[in-house]
Amino acid sequence: MKFWVWNSSSSTGNSLSYCVEQNKPCIGWWVDKYFKDCLCNVNDEVSFGFGIISLVCWGVAEIPQIITNFRTKSSHGVSLIFLLTWIAGDVFNLVGCLLEPATLPTQYYTAILYTASTVILVLQSLYYDHIYAWLKSGKIEVGSPEVKLYS
Secondary structure, rough: OOOEEEEEEEEEEEEEEEEEOOOHHHHHHHHHHHOOOEEHHHHHHHHHHHHHHHHHHHHHHHHHHHHHHHHOOOOOOOOHHHHHHHHHHHHHHHHHHHHHOOOOOOHHHHHHHHHHHHHHHHHHHHHHHHHHHHHHHEEEEEEEOOOEEOO
């Protein structure tokens, strides 16, 4: 387990994080600045790097499905119940991050990313498989300047 402290009284006027166990400043100023995390050694750097790569992979994993849904104007093949269950898990994860004061920014950003991309998939599913399908079924003429109702 790594322990670190925020040193706000340095002689140069710059604040920096400090690894207590290794008795040295944190590695990677940008991680400290943007993610409020202290990397104390090479293992921490590798672990953080793998975590960022994982975040990017998960972040872009749903993009091909979102693009396919948009191009085909359909989300057939993706169960709405599956997506609703998925979004419930994402929302609980996000709320858990918000309630826990010790949540790292990377955890919070990941929860926001997952929730946002799943919300997009759910909205696409509702729109393309229900609203758009109803519009195309002839109830309302799509693309006309005025809405025409058929009896």
